[in-house]
Amino acid sequence: MAEEIRFPRLGWSMEEGRFVQWLKSDGDLVREGEILFEMEGEKALQEIESVGNGILKIAADAPQPDEVVQVGRLLGYLLLPNEKVPEDGSPSQPTVLTDVQPKADEQGPQGIEPAEDSISESRVIATPRARRLAQETGVVWSELVGSGRDGRIREADVRNAAKALNVSSQGVHKDGANRFTPRRKMIAERLRMSREQTIPVTLTTQVDVSQLVAYREMQKKMQNVRVPAFTDLFAKHVAIVLARHPAMSIRWNHDHTELHDVPASEFHIGIAVDTSDGLLVPVIRDVSTKSLDEIVSQSKALIEKARSGRLTREEMSGGVLSITNLGSFGIDAFTPIINAPEIAILGLGAIRREPMFDAYGQVKAVERMVLSLTFDHAAVDGAPAAAFLKDLVSEIESVH
Amino acid sequence: MSNMDTHIDRKVVLQLYRTMQLIRQTEEELARCHQRGLVHGACHTYVGQEAIASAVCSNLNDHDAVFSTHRGHGHALAKGMKPLELIAELFGREAGCSRGRGGSMHLFSPEIGMMGTSGIVGPCILQACGGGYSSKILKNGTVGVAFFGDGAANNAAFHEGLNMASIWKLPVLFICENNQFATEVPFAYAAGNSSVASRGAAYGIPGIEVDGNDVIGIYRVAKEAVSRARAGEGPTLIECKTYRTRPHAEGMGDFTYRTKDDVEQWKQRCPILRLRTRFSAEYSSEFDAIDQEILEQVRAARAEAEASPEPTSESAMTHIYSPPQIVVKEKPSPDRESKVITFSQATLEALTEEMAVNPNIFVMGEGIGIRGGNFLTTKGLYAIHGPERLCDTPICERGFVGLACGAAMTGTRPVIDFMFADFVLDGLGEIINQIAKMQYMSSGRLKMPVLLRGCIGIGHSAATHHSGSYYGMLAQVPGLKVVVPSMASDAKGLLKHALRCHDPVLFLEHREILQTKEAVPVDEYEIEFGKARVIQAGSSVTVVAIARMVHLVLAASESLKQQGISVELIDPRTVTPLDSDTILQSLAKTGRLLIVDEAPAHCGFSAEIAARMVDVGFNELDAPIKRLTGAFCPTPYSPSLEKVVVPSVEDIVKSVVQLMQE
Structure with a gap:
C-alpha cells in the first residue's frame, strides 16, 4: 500500500521549514533507515530517514529545493512494485498487473509508471532567473501560474507576484535581496515565543576573572592546542554551581505547562554562536561529568558545525541553561533572551582591567567582567536566582 | 674523385x-x-x-x-x-x-x-x-x-x-x-x-x-x-x-x-x-x-641532463601567445572627427598606414600586386612599395602560407591575402601545425606575426568554394587569433592591431559587407582583441551576432522595436579571444539570449557562446538560449536554394519574437 511521505515537524514550535533537497531520486528503491531528503527545521539542517520501504514516487506538486514548506505537506509516496500513485492523494491499493500481461513498455502509458506523464504535465517549472528573484523577494514560485512556454514561470511572473505581495518595495533592499530569510524568520519566531511565554528579569553583577585570564595565558604559553574559551570555562563552573541550586536547575515541558527538575548528570549547557546565517545555540552535553578538555573539544566541534550549517536538531536541544558572550564586542552588560524551554541564560561581558581594593585596603589591578543573568520569573523567583549568581561569582573568583 | x-x-x-x-x-x-x-x-x-x-x-x-x-x-x-x-x-x-x-x-x-x-x-x-x-x-x-x-x-x-x-x-x-x-x-x-x-x-x-x-x-x-x-x-x-x-x-x-x-x-x-x-x-x-x-x-x-629538473607544471600553458601588445591609441569617442568610408577603404587605410611605418611587412597573394587585390585590399600599395613587398604568388596556397611561417620565424611580418578564405583550407596544415604552434613549441622564443586574411560569407551565388565561414573551426586552434569584424571602424582598428601584435591572426572579412559604410575616426587608433562591442543598447533581449549577421540584426531590430521589443546587439568582433564578460553583462540585464550566426550551429561559434553562458550565466536566464544559424549544408548556387541556408532579417525577427514568448 502506498505510504505517504510528508514534511515532518522537527520541534514543538515548528510550523514550516525549508525543504532542502531529495537525496533519493524518483523511482529509487528506498529501504527503511536510508536517508530520504534533507530539510531545515527551526535552525538546523536535518537529514530525514525513511521510515518504510518502497519505490520513491515524488509527488507531482512536491516542493522544489529550497522551498519553504508547511509541516505536513505531501512530498511523495513509497510504492510497491506496480503500485499506482493514489489519484485523489489518498493511499490506494496497488493496481494488479497479472503475469500474462505483456511487457510494460509495450503498453504505453499504462506501463509500470503510469503516473509519469501526468506528473510531468503538472510539474511546475521556473527559469533560473525567476527562481533567483523568487528567493530574493520571498515569493513562493511553485504556487504561481507561469506565462512562458508550457506554463514556465518567468522573471516577470515572479515580479508581478512580488508586487502583489508588496514585498518588492518593502522587503527588498536597494540591492534587491530580502534579508528576512526563512532562517531569520525561524529565529525571530523562537525569540518572539520566548518573549511571550517567559517573564524575563536580568540581574547584573561584577566578577573578578583574573584567575581565569591567568589560567588561559598559561595554557597559551604551554602551547596547548585546546585553550579553553571563556565560554567553556564558564560552562564548567555554571554546571558545578547549578548542582548546588536545584531551584535553578529546572526546565519547562514541551507545552510550557510543567516545570521539571534536571538532574546534575544531565546538565547540558547551550552556547550561543553567531553565524553568517544567524544565531544558533548548540548544546554541550553532560558538562558535569566531562573534563574541561572534553568540553573544549566538544564546543569547538559544535561551533564549527554551526558555522558550516551542519548542526542537527538534537545538537541544539535539551539544554538546562545557555551562555552568551558579547564581551569581544566590548559590551559590558545586556539583557539576553532566554532560550526556552530553559529558564535562564547567562551573558558574559567584556573583560576590563580595573583597580580594586583588596581585603587589606590595598589597590591592586584585576581583570573584571559583568555577568548578566536573565531568568524566567515565572519559573523561579529573584532571590534564588540572585543566590545562584552570587555563588557563581565566588566559584569563579576562587579558582586557582 | x-x-x-x-x-x-x-x-x-x-x-x-x-x-x-x-x-x-x-x-x-x-x-x-x-x-x-x-x-x-x-x-x-x-x-x-x-x-x-x-x-x-x-x-x-x-x-x-x-x-x-x-x-x-x-x-x-x-x-x-x-x-x-x-x-x-x-x-x-x-x-x-x-x-x-x-x-x-x-x-x-x-x-x-x-x-x-x-x-x-x-x-x-x-x-x-x-x-x-x-x-x-x-x-x-x-x-x-x-x-x-x-x-x-x-x-x-x-x-x-x-x-x-x-x-x-x-x-x-x-x-x-x-x-x-x-x-x-x-x-x-x-x-x-x-x-x-x-x-x-x-x-x-x-x-x-x-x-x-x-x-x-x-x-x-x-x-x-x-x-x-x-x-x-x-x-x-x-x-x-x-x-x-x-x-x-x-x-x-x-x-x-x-x-x-x-x-x-x-x-x-x-x-x-x-x-x-x-x-x-x-x-x-x-x-x-x-x-x-x-x-x-x-x-x-x-x-x-639526467640531473636537471623537469619543467614545473604551472608553465604548461605559457607561451601559447605572445605577451599582449599594449594598445597605445584606443578608438576615439564618436564625437571626434570622423569620415564615412566603406569597410574595404577602412582596412586599406590600416594596411597602408602600417606598411608605411613598418618596412618588415610584406603582402603575398594572388593578384595583390599591380592589380591591387581582387577586393582592392592592396590598392595603390604596389606603386609605393614595389614587387618584393607586394608579392604576387603562383596559385599555391600551402606553399606561400608555409613560406609566411618561415618568414615570420626569421623576423619579417607577412600578410597573406587569400582573396577567398576557402583557399585557406589548402594551407591548413601549415596554419594549424606550424604557424599556430610555433610560439609554444619554441617556448616563446619565436614570435609569429603572421596576418592571414580572406573573404568569407554567403551571397551573390558565390557557391560553395567561395562562401565558407571557417572561424568556428579555426577558433579551436590554440595559438591562433581569429578576428571577424562587422563594421568599418572596427575593421580598421582590428587590422591595425593585427599588424602590430606578435601572434598569428586570421582576419576574415565578409564579402557582402565590404561596401557597407560607417563613420571612421580620423585620428590613428587600434582595437584590442577580445573586446566585444555593444552595437546597440536594448533591454528586452540580448542578440549576439558576427560579421554580416550584425547588419541583419540591426535591420531586424527596427521592426522589433515596433512590437515593443528592445534588442541589445553585441558583436564579439573576435572569436578567439572571445569576450564572455560583455555578453554576460548584457544577459544579466535582459535574461534572454539569441545567437545569430551564418555558420552552422554544430560545434560552432554559437555553440561556444551558448555553452559559456549556461555555465557562467545560468541564474541570469529567463528563457532557453536560442541559436539562429546557417544550415549544416554546403552553400548551394541557385538563389532560391542559397537564401534558405542562411538566416534572413525575417528569420531573426521571428526568432526574437519566439524567444520573447519562451
Whole structure:
C-alpha cells in the first residue's frame, strides 16, 4: 500500500521549514533507515530517514529545493512494485498487473509508471532567473501560474507576484535581496515565543576573572592546542554551581505547562554562536561529568558545525541553561533572551582591567567582567536566582 | 674523385670530424638512454648520415636559418646546439632546447638559427623559403636551409617550395638527405623519377647529386651553393645519397623492409670512418684526442641532463601567445572627427598606414600586386612599395602560407591575402601545425606575426568554394587569433592591431559587407582583441551576432522595436579571444539570449557562446538560449536554394519574437 511521505515537524514550535533537497531520486528503491531528503527545521539542517520501504514516487506538486514548506505537506509516496500513485492523494491499493500481461513498455502509458506523464504535465517549472528573484523577494514560485512556454514561470511572473505581495518595495533592499530569510524568520519566531511565554528579569553583577585570564595565558604559553574559551570555562563552573541550586536547575515541558527538575548528570549547557546565517545555540552535553578538555573539544566541534550549517536538531536541544558572550564586542552588560524551554541564560561581558581594593585596603589591578543573568520569573523567583549568581561569582573568583 | 685533388684546410677537416663524432656519440648515448626509459617519446637518430649536417652547417653562421625534419638531432648539433640542450629536451627537462615542450621532433634554438625540427614531412622546405624571403626583405645576406628526406621530395611542399624559390631567386639551400626509405617505404617504389637532383631542372634551379657519406664532397658543394645564395643567384637543390644504419625510430623493428646485410654494408661506408681513413696519415693523434674529448663531453651532458629538473607544471600553458601588445591609441569617442568610408577603404587605410611605418611587412597573394587585390585590399600599395613587398604568388596556397611561417620565424611580418578564405583550407596544415604552434613549441622564443586574411560569407551565388565561414573551426586552434569584424571602424582598428601584435591572426572579412559604410575616426587608433562591442543598447533581449549577421540584426531590430521589443546587439568582433564578460553583462540585464550566426550551429561559434553562458550565466536566464544559424549544408548556387541556408532579417525577427514568448 502506498505510504505517504510528508514534511515532518522537527520541534514543538515548528510550523514550516525549508525543504532542502531529495537525496533519493524518483523511482529509487528506498529501504527503511536510508536517508530520504534533507530539510531545515527551526535552525538546523536535518537529514530525514525513511521510515518504510518502497519505490520513491515524488509527488507531482512536491516542493522544489529550497522551498519553504508547511509541516505536513505531501512530498511523495513509497510504492510497491506496480503500485499506482493514489489519484485523489489518498493511499490506494496497488493496481494488479497479472503475469500474462505483456511487457510494460509495450503498453504505453499504462506501463509500470503510469503516473509519469501526468506528473510531468503538472510539474511546475521556473527559469533560473525567476527562481533567483523568487528567493530574493520571498515569493513562493511553485504556487504561481507561469506565462512562458508550457506554463514556465518567468522573471516577470515572479515580479508581478512580488508586487502583489508588496514585498518588492518593502522587503527588498536597494540591492534587491530580502534579508528576512526563512532562517531569520525561524529565529525571530523562537525569540518572539520566548518573549511571550517567559517573564524575563536580568540581574547584573561584577566578577573578578583574573584567575581565569591567568589560567588561559598559561595554557597559551604551554602551547596547548585546546585553550579553553571563556565560554567553556564558564560552562564548567555554571554546571558545578547549578548542582548546588536545584531551584535553578529546572526546565519547562514541551507545552510550557510543567516545570521539571534536571538532574546534575544531565546538565547540558547551550552556547550561543553567531553565524553568517544567524544565531544558533548548540548544546554541550553532560558538562558535569566531562573534563574541561572534553568540553573544549566538544564546543569547538559544535561551533564549527554551526558555522558550516551542519548542526542537527538534537545538537541544539535539551539544554538546562545557555551562555552568551558579547564581551569581544566590548559590551559590558545586556539583557539576553532566554532560550526556552530553559529558564535562564547567562551573558558574559567584556573583560576590563580595573583597580580594586583588596581585603587589606590595598589597590591592586584585576581583570573584571559583568555577568548578566536573565531568568524566567515565572519559573523561579529573584532571590534564588540572585543566590545562584552570587555563588557563581565566588566559584569563579576562587579558582586557582 | 676530384675532391682528392685539391687541398683541404686542416682546420676544416678537424672541425668536420669533430661535428660528425659529436653527432654520432650523442646519438648512440641517446639510443642507450632510450632503452633506459629516459627518453619519453620518439627518438629518430641520425646515425650514418652525419656527414651531411656537418658539411652543410660548417658553411653557415648563426644568422642563417636551418629548418629541419623529424630526424633532426644532427642538424641541431651541427648548427651549434649544445648536447646538453638536445639530451635534456629528449628527457623532457627544463634545460632542454624547447624547455621540455617539444622532444625529438621539435628542437628549437632560434638564437643560433636552429629554427626547429618538425614532426610533419614537408613544411621545412616552405619555411626555408620564408627564411630566404626574409633575407630579401631585410637585406641581411642570410640564407635559409631546408634539410629533408627523400620522402619529402614526393610531397607537394617540395614542388611549391622549389618553384617559389626559383621564381623569386630566394637564397635557399634544399638539402635532400636521400636515405632511401620514407620511414619504411623504399624511395625506389615511391618515386617515378628516382633522381631527386634531376628535378631541379623542372623548376629551373641547379640540382646536384652528391655522395652523402663523403663529408668533404658535400662541404664543397654546399660552400658553393651558399656563396651563390648570398650573391643573390638563387637556390640550389642538393641530393645527398646516404643511409641510416639504425631503425627509423629507436625501439622499432628494422628488418621487414631491408636486410641485415644491407645495413652492414652501409656501416662499412661510415662517413666518420671514411674521413679518418683518408686523413689518418696527417691527423691520427688529433682524431684520437677529439674522440676522447667528445666522449667525455657527451657523458657529462647526459649526466647533467639526467640531473636537471623537469619543467614545473604551472608553465604548461605559457607561451601559447605572445605577451599582449599594449594598445597605445584606443578608438576615439564618436564625437571626434570622423569620415564615412566603406569597410574595404577602412582596412586599406590600416594596411597602408602600417606598411608605411613598418618596412618588415610584406603582402603575398594572388593578384595583390599591380592589380591591387581582387577586393582592392592592396590598392595603390604596389606603386609605393614595389614587387618584393607586394608579392604576387603562383596559385599555391600551402606553399606561400608555409613560406609566411618561415618568414615570420626569421623576423619579417607577412600578410597573406587569400582573396577567398576557402583557399585557406589548402594551407591548413601549415596554419594549424606550424604557424599556430610555433610560439609554444619554441617556448616563446619565436614570435609569429603572421596576418592571414580572406573573404568569407554567403551571397551573390558565390557557391560553395567561395562562401565558407571557417572561424568556428579555426577558433579551436590554440595559438591562433581569429578576428571577424562587422563594421568599418572596427575593421580598421582590428587590422591595425593585427599588424602590430606578435601572434598569428586570421582576419576574415565578409564579402557582402565590404561596401557597407560607417563613420571612421580620423585620428590613428587600434582595437584590442577580445573586446566585444555593444552595437546597440536594448533591454528586452540580448542578440549576439558576427560579421554580416550584425547588419541583419540591426535591420531586424527596427521592426522589433515596433512590437515593443528592445534588442541589445553585441558583436564579439573576435572569436578567439572571445569576450564572455560583455555578453554576460548584457544577459544579466535582459535574461534572454539569441545567437545569430551564418555558420552552422554544430560545434560552432554559437555553440561556444551558448555553452559559456549556461555555465557562467545560468541564474541570469529567463528563457532557453536560442541559436539562429546557417544550415549544416554546403552553400548551394541557385538563389532560391542559397537564401534558405542562411538566416534572413525575417528569420531573426521571428526568432526574437519566439524567444520573447519562451
